[in-house]
Amino acid sequence: MASAHASMNGSSILDDNVPLSDPWITRKSRRPPPPSVVTGHLTSRQELRTRRNTVTFILQLGEALCLPRQTVSTSIIFFHRFFSRQSFATHSRYDVSVACTFLASKVDETPRKVASVVLQSHMLLERINNSTSSVITSEAAPATLDLKSEEFLELKDRILILERVVLQTLSFDLTVSHAYKPFCDLMSLLKSKYTSGGFVTKGGENVGQQVLAQIGVGVMNDSYGGRVWLGLRGEEIAKCAVMAAVVVKEVEVKGGGSWLEVLDLEREVWEEFVEEFNEMAECGVEEEGEEGGGKEGNL
Known part of the structure; x- marks a missing residue:
């Protein structure tokens, strides 16, 4: 697995031709x-x-x-x-x-x-x-x-x-980078290259790819409800959705290492995603004038 990590240094785990710079993307701390x-x-x-x-x-x-x-x-x-x-x-x-x-x-x-x-x-x-x-x-x-x-x-x-x-x-800028295709590509890539034999939890149980995919897609769908898309690109959100799925199911990285390394995901990006997602979940879908907790669980 160490060699797999090394092969990804300096390049994205995905090649979806999404530009690294986007005038609409601003990190929460600077927004x-x-x-x-x-x-x-x-x-x-x-x-x-x-x-x-x-x-x-x-x-x-x-x-x-x-x-x-x-x-x-x-x-x-x-x-x-x-x-x-x-x-x-x-x-x-x-x-x-x-x-x-x-x-x-x-x-x-x-x-x-x-x-x-x-x-x-x-x-x-x-x-x-x-x-x-x-x-x-x-x-x-x-x-x-x-x-x-x-x-x-x-x-x-x-x-x-x-x-x-x-x-x-919108200054007539209608370019949008979505997360669904990068997410599917990433799940397929992990299955074929980095988790030979399947996904296994800390307790030694096997987790099906479909289970992880369902969790990840649910996270992506929920992310549209908040300001996450003002701070992260589609490819980054796809990686965070996979990260959320393996964290929820406690899937281990075979051969050691961390999922952040495997996914080529910056810790700052993951932490911002979690913060924005949890903030949105805690607000809930309620009357605008009401206070109260959310209906969804946090990451």
């Missing part, structure tokens, strides 16, 4: 507070919870539009980037998230008609307005919207205008 926090509109905890609640809306909108997971992930990253420069007090988070979804569908070449996006988002928002919680429930009955009505035309115009605002706020 300025979000505009909503700077202006005093929200506390940092409230701002983070607002992000999580809205990401839930984007996920459900993506499902209603039958969008691929990568397109939905792109829209979520656009949303996080937008509100790293704009305040929640200035723009409706729901309208912005709809515009981000519409834009992402075009960027990822999975386009949806603006009418479909407006109709589906309107039905989801009606469910929110008819519910006692900011989290969408399936029990609320969807409302219909006449395509010739003034309400529809106003909503359509608002989304199209906001799409331009999003583009301008």
